[in-house]
Amino acid sequence: MRTKFASLLTTAALSLGAAQVASAADLPARGPVYKAAPVAPFIDWTGFYVGGHIGGGWGTKDIFDPSQGEKELASGNVSGFLGGVQAGYNYQANSWLVLGIEGDFSWANVNGGLTGTVIDPSTGTARADWFATLTGRVGYSFDHALLYAKGGAAWVHDKYSVSPSCTPVPPHNPTEGLELVDECEGPYNAASTNLGWTVGVGLEYALTRNWSAKIEYNYMDFGTKHTQFTDPDGDAGFADIRQRVSVVKAGVNYKFDWGTPILAKY
Secondary structure: OOHHHHHHHHHHHHHHHHHHHHHHOOOOOOOOOOOOOOOOOOOOOEEEEEEEEEEEEEEEEEEEEEEHHOOOOOOEEEEEEEEEEEEEEEEEEEOOOOEEEEEEEEEEEEEEEEEEEOEEEEEEEEEEEEEEEEEEEEEEEEOOOOEEEEEEEEEEEEEEEEOOOOOOOOOOHHHOOOEEEOOOOEEEEEEEEEEEEEEEEEEEEEEEOOOEEEEEEEEEEEEEEEEOOOOOOOEEEHHHHEEEEEHHHEEEEEOOOOOOOOOOOO
């Protein structure tokens, strides 16, 4: 009896094992495991680009007399609007480092009044009617954004007009009658193009593979320049003019692909 019962248990165990083997054989074979590919950057910043910008500027103008130990003759603050174009080239050295060069030109109306003394109390105006820069750029790229710093050369074209605020006086010779004689001279006018330096920072955001928008701040220092002033009679005099200008610009760029692929190696 015991032998028969043991035989039945053995038969049942073998049948169950055979069923499990058959069930495992029916399962599909396990395939190879693949790792997710690294995500490529949204955009490769490498390429030539062109664009436009608008913005505003503000700064200071100080006029000195070089013949009187740099005595200040007049000074004033200027502010106004500007707009223009830019073009450049970027090279994306790796997944985050972007190097570039850029030139821009801005038509401007950054102006203001001057007050001070030129022998007699005087008033005047100063106006910058264009700016230009040529700068190198270094940037950090992350996701759609490029944070960059820039620095290089800057140019400005300025116009000045200074008029003495003096009062006409009677003639020195009584025989000339009572008519008042205006002994005031001027206005004294000047125009010059000056070279200086600039540094700035900005943030550019890729809207698509080709279009991007940016905002940036530039500081421009044109030092002190020896400038010739003339009056309507052609008489000339010189003054030293020191000026510093800050500019904020917002703009858009279009990048030309010209066969440049999106970075896949990252």
